Amino acid sequence: MSKNPKYNQDNIVIKGAKLHNLKNISLNIPKNKLVVISGVSGSGKSSLAFDTLYAEGQRRYIESLSSYARQFLGKLQKPDVDEIIGISPAIAIEQKVISKNPRSTVGTVTEIYDYLKLLFARIGITYSPISGKVVKRHQISDVVDFISNQNNTSSLLLTKLEDANTEKLNTLLQQGYSRVLLDDKIEKINNLIEKNQKVDSKNTYLIVDRIIYVDRDEDLINRITDSVETAFFEGNGECDLMIGNKKYHFSNKFELDGINFEKNSVHLFAFNNPYGACKKCEGFGITLGIDKNKVIKDKDQSVYGGVVSCWSGIKLVKWKEKFILNAAEYDFPIHKSYKDLSKSEIDLLWNGKGKCKGIFQFFTKLDSEKHKIQSRVISARYRGRTKCDVCGGSRLRKDALYVKINNTSIAEITNMNIKKSIDFFNTIKLNTSEKKIAGRILIEIKNRLSYLDKVGLSYLTLGRKSSTLSGGESQRINLATSLGSSLVGSMYILDEPSIGLHSKDTENLIKVLKNLRDIGNTVIIVEHDEKIMEQCDQIIDLGPEAGIHGGELIFQGKLSDIYKEKRSLTTKYLSGELKIEVPEQRRKWKHSVKLEEVNINNISKMNIEIPLECFTLVTGVSGSGKSSLIKQALKPALEQRFNGYTSTKRNYKESQINTNKYSKIEFIDQNPIGKSSRSNPITYIKAYDEIRSLFSSQKLSKSREYKSGFFSFNVDGGRCDNCKGEGETTVEMQFMADVHLLCDECKGNRF
Numbered sequence: 001m002s003k004n005p006k007y008n009q010d011n012i013v014i015k016g017a018k019l020h021n022l023k024n025i026s027l028n029i030p031k032n033k034l035v036v037i038s039g040v041s042g043s044g045k046s047s048l049a050f051d052t053l054y055a056e057g058q059r060r061y062i063e064s065l066s067s068y069a070r071q072f073l074g075k076l077q078k079p080d081v082d083e084i085i086g087i088s089p090a091i092a093i094e095q096k097v098i099s100k101n102p103r104s105t106v107g108t109v110t111e112i113y114d115y116l117k118l119l120f121a122r123i124g125i126t127y128s129p130i131s132g133k134v135v136k137r138h139q140i141s142d143v144v145d146f147i148s149n150q151n152n153t154s155s156l157l158l159t160k161l162e163d164a165n166t167e168k169l170n171t172l173l174q175q176g177y178s179r180v181l182l183d184d185k186i187e188k189i190n191n192l193i194e195k196n197q198k199v200d201s202k203n204t205y206l207i208v209d210r211i212i213y214v215d216r217d218e219d220l221i222n223r224i225t226d227s228v229e230t231a232f233f234e235g236n237g238e239c240d241l242m243i244g245n246k247k248y249h250f251s252n253k254f255e256l257d258g259i260n261f262e263k264n265s266v267h268l269f270a271f272n273n274p275y276g277a278c279k280k281c282e283g284f285g286i287t288l289g290i291d292k293n294k295v296i297k298d299k300d301q302s303v304y305g306g307v308v309s310c311w312s313g314i315k316l317v318k319w320k321e322k323f324i325l326n327a328a329e330y331d332f333p334i335h336k337s338y339k340d341l342s343k344s345e346i347d348l349l350w351n352g353k354g355k356c357k358g359i360f361q362f363f364t365k366l367d368s369e370k371h372k373i374q375s376r377v378i379s380a381r382y383r384g385r386t387k388c389d390v391c392g393g394s395r396l397r398k399d400a401l402y403v404k405i406n407n408t409s410i411a412e413i414t415n416m417n418i419k420k421s422i423d424f425f426n427t428i429k430l431n432t433s434e435k436k437i438a439g440r441i442l443i444e445i446k447n448r449l450s451y452l453d454k455v456g457l458s459y460l461t462l463g464r465k466s467s468t469l470s471g472g473e474s475q476r477i478n479l480a481t482s483l484g485s486s487l488v489g490s491m492y493i494l495d496e497p498s499i500g501l502h503s504k505d506t507e508n509l510i511k512v513l514k515n516l517r518d519i520g521n522t523v524i525i526v527e528h529d530e531k532i533m534e535q536c537d538q539i540i541d542l543g544p545e546a547g548i549h550g551g552e553l554i555f556q557g558k559l560s561d562i563y564k565e566k567r568s569l570t571t572k573y574l575s576g577e578l579k580i581e582v583p584e585q586r587r588k589w590k591h592s593v594k595l596e597e598v599n600i601n602n603i604s605k606m607n608i609e610i611p612l613e614c615f616t617l618v619t620g621v622s623g624s625g626k627s628s629l630i631k632q633a634l635k636p637a638l639e640q641r642f643n644g645y646t647s648t649k650r651n652y653k654e655s656q657i658n659t660n661k662y663s664k665i666e667f668i669d670q671n672p673i674g675k676s677s678r679s680n681p682i683t684y685i686k687a688y689d690e691i692r693s694l695f696s697s698q699k700l701s702k703s704r705e706y707k708s709g710f711f712s713f714n715v716d717g718g719r720c721d722n723c724k725g726e727g728e729t730t731v732e733m734q735f736m737a738d739v740h741l742l743c744d745e746c747k748g749n750r751f
Contacts, residue, residue, distance in 0.1 A: 009086065012053070012491070012522070016082030020047040021551035029053075031086070033537040034517045035524045038570045039554070042546030045526045046495070050092055052079045053524065054493045057090025088491040088522060093478040100467045102284055103272055107414055107462035110452065110481050115445045116462075117269040120410050122441070123434045124264050124403035130257040135402075137263075138250040143228045144221065146248070147213055147241065154212045156181065156242040157227050158205035159235030169193055172206060181205040181242070205242075206234060262399040269403075269410050271395035278391035285395040290363055291384030293650055299339040303327075303349065307338045308359060310382055319362050323349075326356035384650070414463035418452045421462065425449065444484075451480040454512050456505035459602060459623030468601070470627040471669070472499045476509070483512065488520035498529040502621040506531050530574065533559055541568050587614045591661070595637060597653035601628045610634065612659065631669070638665045678714055678725065688712075713750035720746035 011028040018024050022044045029035055037045045056079055062070055107113030126135040147155060158181060161168070169180075173189050180187055183203050192199060209227035213220070231239035237253040254261045262268055270276040277283030294309070301307040304324065311320035324334050332348055333341070341349070352358030363382070369375040387393040394401060394411035401409045406428055413421060425446050430438060452458070455476040460469075469477070475497055482492065497513070498506055510532060517523045517537075525532065533539060541555040544567045555565040562571050572578040589611040598606040603625040610616060618626045637655035642663055682688045692708040695701060701710070712718040712725075719725030723743035727750045730741075742748050 012087050013083070013085040014048075014052070014081065015084070017048060017052050017080070018082075019051050019080040020044065021547055022047050022052070023551040025551070025553045027540065027553055027556055029522070029524065029540070030538060031088070031522050032517060032520060033522065034513060034535070035522070035538045035540060036527045036533050036536040037524065037540045037542065038528060038533065039542035040546050040550065040569055043542040043544075043550035045542055047551075048540075048542065049493050049524055049526050050094070050495070052081055053084075053087070053491070054090045054092045055079045056081070056084050057087045057491055058092075060087065061089040088489060090491045090493060091482060091487070092493045092495075093475055093482065093497070094495045102465065102467065104466040105414070105462065106452075106460050106464045106466065106469075106477065108272075109466055109477055110448055110462075110484070112445055112448050112462055113414070115441050115448075116410055116413065117266045119438055119441045119445070120269050120400075120403055120405065121264045121266045123430070123438050124405055124410075126254070126261050126264070126403050128256045128259065128261075129398075129402060130259070133256060135254060135256045135261050137254045138252050140225060140228045140232065140252075143239070143241070143250050144224050146250075147211060147224055148216065148221070150213055150243060152212075152214055153243055154210065156207055157209040157211060157231050158240040158242055158247075159208060159231050160238065160240070161204045161206050164199040164204045166193060166196065169199075177206060177208070179207040181207055184245070205240065208234065208239070261402060264403060268400050269396065276396055276400055278388060278395055278397055280390040281388035281395065283395045285388055285391065285393040286385045287388045288383060289386045289389070290360070290382055291386050291650070293653075294382045294384060295359060296338055297653065300337050302335050302337050303332075304334040308349075310359070310362065310378065316378075319357070323352075323356060323358070326354075329354075330356065332356075411463075415461055417459055417461050418449055419458040422446070422449050422453060422458075448480065448484040451483040451512070452477070454483075454508055454515075455480050456501060456508050456622045464601075468628075468632065472497070472501060472622075473627075475499075479512065479516075483516060486519065491522040491524065492516060494523070494525045494527075496527055496529075497525065498527060498532055502619075502624075503531070505622045510535050528570075533574075541565070541570050543567065543569060545569070589614045591657075591659035593634065593637065594654075594656040594658075595633055595652045596655070598629065598633045598651060600632045600651035601625060603628055603633075612657075612662070631667075635665070635667055711751075718751060720750055722746065723750070725750045 010031055012031060013026075013028055015026045016024050017026070021042075025048075037049055039045050055077070059078060105113065107116065127133065128135055161180065164180070169189050169192055172180075173193070178189055180189060180192070180199075181204070182192075182199060186207065191197075208231040209224075211224060211227070213224075228239065232252050238249070238251045241248045241250065254263055267273045267275040271278070271283035271285075273283075278285075281287045296307055297309050298307065303320065306312060306320075308320060311317060311323075327334065327348065330348060330353065332345060336345075338346075348356065348358065350359045352361050363379060366375045366379045370379075388395075391397070391401075392411075394409075394414075396411060401411055403409065406424075408424065413424065416424065425442060428442070452460070457473060457476055457480065460473070466474070475495070479494070479497060494513075497509060501509060506529060513523055513525070513532075514535070525536070527533065536559070538557065539555065539559055539562055540553070541562065543550050543552060543554045554568045555562050555571075562568060563575055565571050569578070591612040593610045593612065595606070595608050595610075598608065602623065606625075606629070608629070618630060620626050633651050636650060637652060638657075640650070641655070641657055642665060682691070689708075692711040695711045696706055696708040700706075709715045710718045713720070713727075714725055720727075720743060722745040723729050726743070727746065727748040728741060728743055743750075
């Protein structure tokens with residue numbers, strides 16, 4: 001056991017940590033410093049950092065809350081440690097994908113999108129998609145102010161009469177109105193009734209008031225206000241002001257060009273809310289429809305040359321022939337390659353016109369023949385997850401996209417990369433009133449965007465799905481979110497934040513970590529990167545080896561002093577005494593996977609050949625497309641080859657594999673393999689099946705008729721009946737962490 005450290009306010013004191021393979025270690029960790037925990041894999045780094053420090057820090061924080069609040073929070077078990085003194089509230093940022101929820105994006109995870117919704121709801125301006133004019137809802141005060149600016153001028157306050165029959169005129173007369181404007185001439189209602197004159201309602205207005213504004217008078221202003229309110233009521237939200245021969249139209253409805261627009265609200269911009277989400281894709285941005293990439297596989301071909309892959313075969317080629325015949329009427333270039341067609345020509349090919357039937361009409365015809373199995377098969381062959389054609393992938397209803405700030409919609413901002421978003425908000429032009437309303441919101445947005453930029457994620461867009469991020473990107477987003485919250489006095493524990501980072505980006509990461517420390521936090525990192533180790537305030541090295549041969553405190557101090565510790569493997573690699581030898585000869589390869597025109601995220605039309613039967617490394621700066629290439633292009637291509645289908649959208653034009661030696665692929669990423677309490681390494685690798693079979697084949701087992709299930713801790717007959725194969729019994733504590741006790745019957749053996 002290490003020498004017992006003494007407590008002072010500047011340290012976190014750990015005494016007798018014994019969790020997992022930790023061998024009763026005791027140490028002082030300085031507060032408000034950047035501390036690196038190093039050591040070989042399995043030496044106990046995570047056991048110390050996450051399972052001991054984080055677990056205890058989080059447990060104590062939760063216990064400080066009321067019993068009512070604790071019901072709704074996760075309960076953490078007290079770690080196996082004698083004592084921890086001076087610990088701060090803990091925040092763990094682990095190396096794993098944040099969320100697999102298809103609704104989760106970079107914007108929602110970082111909470112930037114919440115501020116964007118608020119910003120657009122408060123200062124967004126709605127534009128008509130028809131005329132491009134600003135949609136404005138006139139208030140009573142707007143009309144009063146307009147009249148007040150017309151000094152020494154006579155004006156008529158009017159409302160349109162939708163129905164001007166005798167019965168309606170009598171009703172207006174009883175309500176106290178005496179005149180109407182008929183064909184721009186003032187007529188008395190009495191005269192029209194007496195003459196029984198037929199009135200054309202198209203050119204008839206009710207005169208609500210005649211106003212002569214000379215000087216500002218409180219009584220006159222009150223009268224005008226009442227008259228305008230009455231005019232809006234009688235005109236169903238609309239009124240007109242006639243000055244001379246000119247009419248000015250006012251409306252307190254939020255409409256223009258015959259369209260009723262939605263009022264700005266936070267929910268209008270929320271794609272996770274039924275009110276704001278696109279009705280077709282329900283806020284996902286993608287729908288199950290015709291996949292254009294499957295229909296048009298080779299954009300270098302022309303319609304005549306067979307670019308439309310579904311118009312091939314003895315029967316279906318007739319659709320191509322009919323299109324070529326009827327498209328002549330519209331001068332469609334049948335010999336021009338698809339990639340060179342204009343927008344109108346592509347629109348004709350897909351949507352058709354008149355007798356000229358396009359690709360969509362072809363699939364509509366197939367859908368009408370669903371009773372035929374061949375129609376269903378052909379239709380299914382060209383379907384896939386595609387961008388929603390209603391919202392364009394923005395996830396929002398159209399009304400939300402009519403609202404803009406500086407002529408930019410919220411969808412356009414989420415499609416910008418972080419760098420461009422920063423430029424947009426730094427150059428945004430607002431009037432005095434808008435600045436006052438949006439000041440604090442803009443500060444929060446800019447801060448969070450700048451932190452994402454500092455951690456090397458400037459290439460991401462706010463609309464990028466969280467599920468498509470690598471583990472390293474997810475961790476740095478969490479780090480940026482923590483920085484954005486500006487918490488102080490906390491303990492941050494990070495799991496190898498440099499993983500997936502190019503050397504170019506590590507310097508920015510170090511600046512961010514130092515910033516987190518400098519504002520008053522303790523930063524503890526499980527790390528092996530030499531650059532980060534050089535910049536830390538203290539190194540804690542565990543070892544000397546892994547598992548039962550590790551768990552000891554080998555060294556604690558500055559990096560310059562670690563070279564004196566001869567037992568440390570970290571020392572030997574840092575000094576160059578040990579190193580990974582570069583092979584003198586590289587393995588030669590014959591077979592490969594070829595991908596043509598890969599288009600995904602920031603990769604555009606990439607052609608690549610990846611060798612098989614050898615060790616291949618994909619490198620590049622953070623954001624260069626490494627994960628996208630492997631996870632969203634190579635993996636689907638291999639799945640398509642071996643399984644005949646893929647659950648992922650096809651992001652390449654063509655793939656080729658020049659060997660038949662392989663029939664299966666294994667994809668290993670940074671996600672945890674499982675959290676089942678019944679799972680262990682032996683069961684996960686399927687080796688336990690063979691062990692059970694081996695025991696059941698023994699003579700004694702056969703004589704007693706023991707089957708393989710008898711040696712399983714997951715089924716009745718084999719597992720312990722008291723603990724149900726868990727090895728421990730759980731006592732539920734409503735407001736505290738559950739207590740786990742060793743099973744009295746099996747003593748933890750599970751059988």
